[in-house]
Amino acid sequence: MESGMVSVDRWCAGSQVYFLTHLHADHIRGLTPKWTRGPLYCSRITAKLFPIKFPGFDLSLIRIVEIGHWHSVSLLSPSSVSSTILYFMAIDAHHCPGAVMYLFRGEFGCTLYTGDFRWESTSERAQTGRTMLLKAMQDVKLDMLYLDNTYCNPTYCFPSREVAARQVLSIITSHPNHDIVIAVDTLGKENLLLYISRVLKTKIWVWPERLQIMHLLGFHDIFTTKTSVTRIRAVPRYSFNIETLEGLNTMCPTIGIMPSGLPWAPKSFRGKEKLSSESPPLLLDNRWHTDIATSSTSSKPNGGSLSSGRYDHYIYTIPYSDHSCFSELQKFVEFLKPTNIKGIVSSSASNVDPLYHFGSLCRIQQASELLCQRLKSKRYEKVGVIGMKSPFGCTSTMQLGRKRRKRQNFSASIHVSRVRLLRRERQGVKIVDTDPD
Numbered sequence: 001m002e003s004g005m006v007s008v009d010r011w012c013a014g015s016q017v018y019f020l021t022h023l024h025a026d027h028i029r030g031l032t033p034k035w036t037r038g039p040l041y042c043s044r045i046t047a048k049l050f051p052i053k054f055p056g057f058d059l060s061l062i063r064i065v066e067i068g069h070w071h072s073v074s075l076l077s078p079s080s081v082s083s084t085i086l087y088f089m090a091i092d093a094h095h096c097p098g099a100v101m102y103l104f105r106g107e108f109g110c111t112l113y114t115g116d117f118r119w120e121s122t123s124e125r126a127q128t129g130r131t132m133l134l135k136a137m138q139d140v141k142l143d144m145l146y147l148d149n150t151y152c153n154p155t156y157c158f159p160s161r162e163v164a165a166r167q168v169l170s171i172i173t174s175h176p177n178h179d180i181v182i183a184v185d186t187l188g189k190e191n192l193l194l195y196i197s198r199v200l201k202t203k204i205w206v207w208p209e210r211l212q213i214m215h216l217l218g219f220h221d222i223f224t225t226k227t228s229v230t231r232i233r234a235v236p237r238y239s240f241n242i243e244t245l246e247g248l249n250t251m252c253p254t255i256g257i258m259p260s261g262l263p264w265a266p267k268s269f270r271g272k273e274k275l276s277s278e279s280p281p282l283l284l285d286n287r288w289h290t291d292i293a294t295s296s297t298s299s300k301p302n303g304g305s306l307s308s309g310r311y312d313h314y315i316y317t318i319p320y321s322d323h324s325c326f327s328e329l330q331k332f333v334e335f336l337k338p339t340n341i342k343g344i345v346s347s348s349a350s351n352v353d354p355l356y357h358f359g360s361l362c363r364i365q366q367a368s369e370l371l372c373q374r375l376k377s378k379r380y381e382k383v384g385v386i387g388m389k390s391p392f393g394c395t396s397t398m399q400l401g402r403k404r405r406k407r408q409n410f411s412a413s414i415h416v417s418r419v420r421l422l423r424r425e426r427q428g429v430k431i432v433d434t435d436p437d
């Protein structure tokens, strides 16, 4: 396979076929209702949700990829003008509704692009995915793994979503007289909301677009747009910030819950908008507190002490993540034993090439050398085309969307609110690597 044949989560001109892993914003940047560059392959659920995201999109371009089945497409080699067959399979990414990984096979070898994914070893869905991968790769080795390296750092250690959901519930039940706002994206975290609704026997407020999505996903009679019928609201993540919570608390006691694998960087204000650089992260009772302390008073809900100052609101971050934690990534790489590995997030929170942690688990013998070359060449910041050495001795290329998240400086993180960090993540651009390896 040569350059100009396949793109994954990348929507520029120059490919013959395009693959979409899921509908989160950082994977569809560049995709518009008027986009017509070629056939677009996606899962059945993604296809169902597509018209909401892209009203007016030419749906005849969409090709549904059934999970767990091999599909194929004939592509034209731009250089030899001969055809070559690309085989591909979608595997449940266990990330958000419709999210899939893609396994590609062809003359170029075998490549897996995870997109965003969660690999909870105890979950039944991960077991199913494992079985699918084993079956699909029983006679080949994986030449290249493009990995969701969002949390590719041993510091990112968080529990399964089942455990985290219980933590969320515990916070809600310990605030019986508070309104609750939970930050979510337009897609994802449905199981958390369903769990809360089921256990507390209550409806959950969502905004109108979210309600439409919930209905399309088959969740009727659980979500509502009427604020009067519930104290629990799932709100868009972009609207979840300290200022909003302050405003809400002037009307009714309210707490905010941010489900995320990335802990908030707690802030200690020395006056409004002035943050202390010395304040260490604070973890109390497994709750990350984001505190705003003024110089006037000292109090906080539920007793205890954080630091001097008045905490006029609380935001809880619960490690409920739709991305794999470090140990899950490690297990995944151990399981696949790829020849080579690259991260799809060019500048993740961990900001480390997956080869650094997992090179020894790959089949390549010179992982450290390769890593050095990558670091020296700074190719992670470039835009171009990925090349892959195939087991057949030819060089293959595939254009792949690589998420670029704002580099997070740990020493500086205590200065910056979580909300602002999240906003930066959303401003990332697609990057395509130029690595020849």
Ligand SMILES: [Zn+2]
Pocket (backbone or CB within 6 Å): 022, 024, 095, 096, 116
């Ligand atoms: Zn995602």
